[in-house]
Amino acid sequence: MKKKSKLMYIKSNYMLYLFILPAVTLVLIFNYLPMYGVLIAFKDYSVRDGILGSDWVGFEHFRSFLSSPNFLKIFMNTIKLSVYDLLIGFPIPVILALMLNQIRRASVKKNIQLIIYAPHFISTVVIAGMLYIFLSPAGPLNALITPITGNPILFMSRPEYFRTIFIASGIWQGAGFSSIVYVAALSNVDPQLHDAATIDGASLLQxxxxxxFQVLKPIMAVLFILAIGGIMGVGFEKAYLLQTDMNIPTSEIIDTYVYKRGLLAGDWSFGAAVGLFNTVIGLVLLVITNTVVKKLNGETLF
Known part of the structure; x- marks a missing residue:
């Protein structure tokens, strides 16, 4: 009976399924079919022999990566950059949304939102170019620092500045746009709740x-789970664009390493193995975080 009722529902609502068919087709073509290529991570891939014709090597590429002298440094660079970005960058959109929610004049609020949302639409390449200009020895920042220090600071060449530059520029570019979800949630808060709390003597912070904040907690939980799931995907484009020969000790992450070893050096199988390792770590973190948040907060992604 249940099967018949489902078939009847699908038949009576077939137009809805036709609407989502293009989206499902795109997901299948661009997200699921390419998974077939993961096989080259376990093979000594040869373009001439193809994926099926190449020799199996099992976990040889994974062992090679894990035993390489650069593995620990690259792995820790990725983890540190991701964790620092998460700890510093995740609360800022929430704070921005709470601050915007306190602005009562609609015109002022719209102007502020326009200013903080705008950086999101700037290309990563342009952002990297702006950073090189602003932080160059002859740039505006060094123009202020040089009279004090006596010498310009080579921000883009010194490894100890890379993480700060990467994280700060990412927050500037994305925090405003990320706050849209929280602003939308706060717009549904009944003003009478604030009026009643004010009458009862509650302060602004209270x-x-x-x-x-209680309205934002469920959304924060879901977005935090997603952020943990993507913690290994730091952002290849900006990391590679900001990378120089001098800051490699801190700027070399798994994504840039995969690009250099897998694409530039033509070692397709090794690059696929490292990329798969990166994905599996992210998936494990996603499942663990989802389980922990579900037990603590009751919210869950799946």
């Missing part, structure tokens, strides 16, 4: 904590 109202934000006990009303606004």
């Amino acid at each position: 109202r934000i904590w006990h009303i606004d």
Whole structure:
């Protein structure tokens, strides 16, 4: 009976399924079919022999990567950059949304939103170019620092500055746009709750904590789980564009290593193995975080 009822539902709502058919088709073609190529991570891939014709090597490429002298440095660079970015960057969109929610004049609020959303639409290549100009020895920042220090600081060449530059520029570019979800959630808060809390003597911070923040908690939990799942995907484009020969000790991450070894050096199988390793770590972190958040907060992604 259940099977018949499902078939009847599908038949009566076939137009809805036709609407989602293009999206499902795109996902199958561009997300699932390419998974077939993961096989080259376990083979000594040869373009002449193809994926099926290449020799199996098992986990040889994974062992080669894990035993390489650069593995620990590259892995720790990726983890540090991701964790610092998450710890510093995740709360800022929430804070921005809470601050925007306190602005009562609609015109002022719209102008501020326009300013903080705009950097999101700037290309990563342009952002990298701006950073090179602003932080160059003859750039505006060194123009302020040089009279004090006596010498310009080579920000883009010194490894100790890379993480700060990468994370700070990422927050500037994406925090405003990321706050849209939280601003939308806060727009549904009943103003009468704030009025009642004010009458009861609650301060502004108390109202934000006990009303606004409680509304944002479920959304924050889901977005935090997604952020943990993508913790190994730092962002290849900007990391590679900001990378120089001098800051390699801190700027070389798994994504840039895969690009150099897999594409530039033509070692397709090794690059695929490293990329698969990166993906599996992210998947494991996603499942663990989802389980922990579900037990602590009751919210879950799946």
